Amino acid sequence: MVIDIQHYFCFMKRFRWQIAQFFENFWWKRYLKNRASSEYLAWKKDYWTTFLSDISLSPTAVQEPIIDIGCGPAGIFLLFEGKEITALDPLLTQYEELAIFKKKAYTSVDFANERFEDFTAAKKYKTIFCLNAINHFVDIDFSFNKLREICDNQGELVLSVDAHNFSFFRKLFALIPFDILHPHQYNLAEYEHFLEKSGFSIDRKVVLKKEFFFDYWVLVAKPTH
Structure with a gap:
């Protein structure tokens, strides 16, 4: 029975992840449907430049090699053309169907x-960007450990998350997928x-954005060992 329960929870984690990935791709298609590619990409580069400024990180101070985890079709890799950079996402094949x-x-x-x-x-990567991505992953404990594994001892992790403001809604959203794109629901302390x-x-x-259910936080972290 214990094994069956473990298998059930593993199945449910993966199932929620697959649903989230489907809706992630669907969201991008709808969001970009009537947007001109050149204008959107120019706006996105400005967005990422402002993002780095807001967290007191100059693009010229970003150390190589760089990795953009969960990059999407217009991730922060846009700023680092010509640098030693990896961009990773399980939906890249689907994103190639987008004009942008x-x-x-x-x-x-x-x-x-x-x-x-x-x-x-x-x-090992000197700069790891994991932006609005960690709560999309299947196994969050494993993924945090892996972030440390691939981070150079002199490197830096830039992690952004939507963090719950209320314990009640965090538990409710974890049970019932109101936030379908994000299989994991945690607060900042977690x-x-x-x-x-x-x-x-x-x-x-x-904190870059404050809203009722979630605040949007960026955590800049360095290896301790």
Whole structure:
């Protein structure tokens, strides 16, 4: 019976992840349907430049090699063309159907079309961007440990998350998938605990957006060992 229960929970985690991936692709198609590619990409580059400024990180200070985990079709890799950078997302093949994204347009970016849990890193990364992605993964404990595993001892992790403001709604959203794109539901203290448990210390944290259910936080962390 214990084994059956374990299998059930593993199945449900993967099932929720698959549903989230389906709706993630669907959301991008609808969101970009009537947007001009050149205008959107220019706006997105400005967005990422502002994002780095808001967390006190200059693009020129970002160390290589870089990895953009859960990059989507217009991730922060847009700012680092010509740098040593990997961009990873399990939906890259589907994103190539979008007008705004063609891998061949980014000749210096090493794209990996796979889940982070399945990714085999050939190097340690000096800068890891994991932006609004960690709560999309299947196995969050494993993924935090893997972030530390691929981070250079002198490196830096930039993690952004939607963190719950209320315990009641966090538990409710975990039971009933109101937030269909995000299989995991945690508050800020829990994300900080994940980081510290996996071998990171938090250098700084910045709230970029405050809303009723969630606040959007960026945690910049460095390896502790």
